[in-house]
Amino acid sequence: MAEATVELKDLNFAGDDRVVPFQVEGLDVRGRAVQFGPLLNGILGRHDYPAPVARLLAEALVLTALLGTSLKFEGKFTLQTKGDGPVDLLVADFATPDSLRAYARYDEEALTDAVSAGRTTPPELLGTGILAFTIDHGRGMNPYQGIVPLDGSSLEDIAGVYFRQSEQIPTRIRLGVAELLDRDAEGKPRHNWRAGGLVAQFLPQAPERMRQPDLHGGDGDERSDDQSEDDAWSEARMLVETIDTDELTDPQVPIERLLFRLFHERGVRVYQPQAVLDRCNCSRDRIKGVLDGFSAEEIEDSQENGEIAVTCEFCSTTYTFKPEDFTAA
Numbered sequence: 001m002a003e004a005t006v007e008l009k010d011l012n013f014a015g016d017d018r019v020v021p022f023q024v025e026g027l028d029v030r031g032r033a034v035q036f037g038p039l040l041n042g043i044l045g046r047h048d049y050p051a052p053v054a055r056l057l058a059e060a061l062v063l064t065a066l067l068g069t070s071l072k073f074e075g076k077f078t079l080q081t082k083g084d085g086p087v088d089l090l091v092a093d094f095a096t097p098d099s100l101r102a103y104a105r106y107d108e109e110a111l112t113d114a115v116s117a118g119r120t121t122p123p124e125l126l127g128t129g130i131l132a133f134t135i136d137h138g139r140g141m142n143p144y145q146g147i148v149p150l151d152g153s154s155l156e157d158i159a160g161v162y163f164r165q166s167e168q169i170p171t172r173i174r175l176g177v178a179e180l181l182d183r184d185a186e187g188k189p190r191h192n193w194r195a196g197g198l199v200a201q202f203l204p205q206a207p208e209r210m211r212q213p214d215l216h217g218g219d220g221d222e223r224s225d226d227q228s229e230d231d232a233w234s235e236a237r238m239l240v241e242t243i244d245t246d247e248l249t250d251p252q253v254p255i256e257r258l259l260f261r262l263f264h265e266r267g268v269r270v271y272q273p274q275a276v277l278d279r280c281n282c283s284r285d286r287i288k289g290v291l292d293g294f295s296a297e298e299i300e301d302s303q304e305n306g307e308i309a310v311t312c313e314f315c316s317t318t319y320t321f322k323p324e325d326f327t328a329a
């Protein structure tokens with residue numbers, strides 16, 4: 001084990017809010033892992049969501065960062081859910097090179113009912129509906145969109161299904177969120193959110209090794225498909241499944257240490273981490289551009305006490321305009 005200890009010591013830990021790409025050559029696995037700290041408190045603190053909604057949004061943010069940082073071009077990756085649960089809309093996007101933002105929309109009454117019934121896991125909050133991943137290359141190209149059903153499974157499982165079905169890439173994702181209570185400088189209790197996640201994908205040289213157990217085909221489909229999974233991928237997948245939420249969120253356990261625990265026997269290598277920032281790309285100009293498209297009547301309807309106030313749903317910044325800014329047009 002002496003050699004392994006040296007490897008770990010040599011690692012320069014990425015720290016919070018930085019996505020760490022990794023590769024496990026012995027298993028033909030590549031992936032990314034991240035732990036969120038200050039970034040998450042920044043985003044969630046601004047919205048003041050009830051804890052179950054904040055937890056759900058944290059999962060979506062981790063997933064978005066893990067997938068968005070894989071873009072190899074300038075563009076944007078968006079995760080969006082629409083469902084019939086108390087949280088009917090969830091949007092998180094990552095714009096290259098480093099900007100992450102998100103918001104959730106929920107029905108207060110339905111959420112209160114769900115909380116009192118103890119039904120507050122992410123799948124219970126989302127209900128059934130769809131999860132869409134959109135990749136926008138910009139420059140006038142059509143965005144690519146993949147859609148998978150929200151069916152009561154966890155976000156990590158649904159995302160795994162997406163990669164299996166749409167990309168034919170065996171993929172296992174783990175997400176974890178923790179709420180720690182600590183105290184601010186004045187000694188007042190304060191929510192301190194942490195979250196983390198890992199995505200592992202099986203990318204062998206030979207495409208025939210990518211063969212996956214088929215998805216269950218519904219009634220009467222009793223095929224046992226375990227035999228068709230590649231041994232290397234079975235091993236990697238099962239290792240990823242041993243990850244505890246604590247390992248993804250504990251500030252004392254750097255994400256590299258988790259990678260080492262999982263994969264050191266197979267030779268895990270980490271690459272330059274990629275910083276992720278709590279940053280929204282909204283602007284006064286952009287919002288004005290939207291209002292410029294309004295008719296005089298719509299402008300009149302939008303104003304209150306001689307002012308049009310537009311609040312960005314992502315970052316809660318409010319931009320105010322005068323109706324006169326538009327009526328001249």
Ligand SMILES: [Zn+2]
Nearest residue numbers: 280282312315
């Ligand atoms: Zn904004």
